[in-house]
Amino acid sequence: MDKRKDHELLREAGKMVDRCDRCGTCLPVCPLFGVKGVEATSARGKNTIARALAGGGIEPTREVLDVVNFCLLCRACVDTCPAKVPTDEAMVDVRQHLTDLAGGADVKYRLIGGVLKRPGVVKAAAAALSILRRSGLNGLFPYGMAPEEYTRAHFLTAFAGPAALGQKAPPSAVTVTGRTKVAYFRGCGMEMMFPEAAAQTRDILKTTTSLLVKQNVCCGLPHLAHGLREEFLSLARQNIRLFEEAEVVVSDCASCGATLKHLSSFFADDPAWRDRAAAFSGKVMDLTEYLEKVGYLPRQKADVVFTYHDPCHLVRGQGITRPPRELLKAAGSFVEMKEADVCCGGAGSFHVDYPDAAAQILEKKRRNIEKTGAAVVVTGCPGCLIQLAKAAKASDGKFKAMHISQVI
Ligand code: SF4
Numbered sequence: 001m002d003k004r005k006d007h008e009l010l011r012e013a014g015k016m017v018d019r020c021d022r023c024g025t026c027l028p029v030c031p032l033f034g035v036k037g038v039e040a041t042s043a044r045g046k047n048t049i050a051r052a053l054a055g056g057g058i059e060p061t062r063e064v065l066d067v068v069n070f071c072l073l074c075r076a077c078v079d080t081c082p083a084k085v086p087t088d089e090a091m092v093d094v095r096q097h098l099t100d101l102a103g104g105a106d107v108k109y110r111l112i113g114g115v116l117k118r119p120g121v122v123k124a125a126a127a128a129l130s131i132l133r134r135s136g137l138n139g140l141f142p143y144g145m146a147p148e149e150y151t152r153a154h155f156l157t158a159f160a161g162p163a164a165l166g167q168k169a170p171p172s173a174v175t176v177t178g179r180t181k182v183a184y185f186r187g188c189g190m191e192m193m194f195p196e197a198a199a200q201t202r203d204i205l206k207t208t209t210s211l212l213v214k215q216n217v218c219c220g221l222p223h224l225a226h227g228l229r230e231e232f233l234s235l236a237r238q239n240i241r242l243f244e245e246a247e248v249v250v251s252d253c254a255s256c257g258a259t260l261k262h263l264s265s266f267f268a269d270d271p272a273w274r275d276r277a278a279a280f281s282g283k284v285m286d287l288t289e290y291l292e293k294v295g296y297l298p299r300q301k302a303d304v305v306f307t308y309h310d311p312c313h314l315v316r317g318q319g320i321t322r323p324p325r326e327l328l329k330a331a332g333s334f335v336e337m338k339e340a341d342v343c344c345g346g347a348g349s350f351h352v353d354y355p356d357a358a359a360q361i362l363e364k365k366r367r368n369i370e371k372t373g374a375a376v377v378v379t380g381c382p383g384c385l386i387q388l389a390k391a392a393k394a395s396d397g398k399f400k401a402m403h404i405s406q407v408i
């Protein structure tokens with residue numbers, strides 16, 4: 001391990017959090033401060049600890065690692081912060097630093113990372129989860145990791161209505177034609193947890209273009225988030241190389257999309273990969289962003305009321321809020337939810353590592369969904385969908401949770 005690089009990361013994190021003047025504007029928007037009410041759970045508290053660590057004022061103990069791990073990386077604080085302190089990025093850098101000092105990532109994260117970097121193993125895991133679902137044994141699986149997947153078949157009557165009369169896509173700087181080489185980025189979460197939704201995405205994309213089929217590897221976000229940065233960079237290089245032929249790369253997973261769009265920043269100082277990474281990041285689009293550009297209209301207008309949950313990685317990671325809502329308005333009736341852009345508590349493996357805090361955050365989300373009276377809560381990230389499926393179950397059938405590709 002390159003220790004020089006380690007300390008560079010800590011110094012970088014120190015520089016980022018140095019801009020925090022402890023004003024406290026971020027406290028009310030942090031979901032974790034909302035459920036715990038403890039300073040160390042807020043961005044301000046985390047920044048204070050990171051600054052002390054970078055300045056040598058405190059030792060890199062297990063307690064410090066616990067503080068930096070207890071973060072949803074939801075960026076709600078960054079959006080609100082007057083100084084735009086990137087607390088989430090600083091936490092990822094400090095995690096990497098502490099992980100390297102400890103001699104490597106936790107065995108749990110190494111195992112998960114090992115699975116996710118092998119497409120063959122991801123496929124095998126997807127098949128195993130599918131068997132669990134079909135046999136009805138998925139309920140025994142902890143943390144909702146093999147959720148029942150609602151499909152359009154659950155709304156056969158509602159989805160049998162007349163074709164929607166949608167509106168034209170707004171003008172776009174990017175030209176996408178029927179001849180544009182468009183590829184689908186198959187995210188691990190979509191493939192393992194929501195294969196029906198992933199199949200719907202592919203079907204929708206095929207109506208707009210002749211789709212390039214690529215066997216990509218994981219986007220690397222789980223590796224980046226848990227101290228496996230070298231593996232993240234290796235996965236990134238594989239994906240950059242693989243998609244060089246494509247002109248557009250579409251993702252139906254907010255987390256993959258946000259990660260892929262930001263890859264260029266990780267290669268900015270690498271002359272061998274800088275331009276290739278920038279070209280790759282520049283052609284990644286979220287599914288709804290792409291569909292808006294090509295003027296896609298939902299297949300049918302259903303007699304269903306939808307509400308929408310903004311994935312953190314879509315609203316704050318990519319600044320996308322309008323396209324999914326416009327698609328839902330064209331696909332049925334739409335009602336806005338209170339605090340639609342507040343994290344659901346999923347945050348990758350956060351809901352597994354901290355189930356109590358995640359459940360408290362989700363409970364607020366469930367109440368907000370129920371208040372809308374919507375029959376379906378829709379989102380664009382498998383991580384959120386796992387959480388929302390749990391909320392749907394707890395609602396006693398008041399609503400269902402679906403991926404956007406299943407309803408448009
Ligand atoms: S990224 Fe989210 S969870 Fe982490 S400190 Fe900021 S608001 Fe809180």
Ligand code: SF4
Nearest residue numbers: 020021023024026081
């Ligand atoms: S992170 Fe930003 S909003 Fe929060 S205390 Fe620091 S400067 Fe204020």
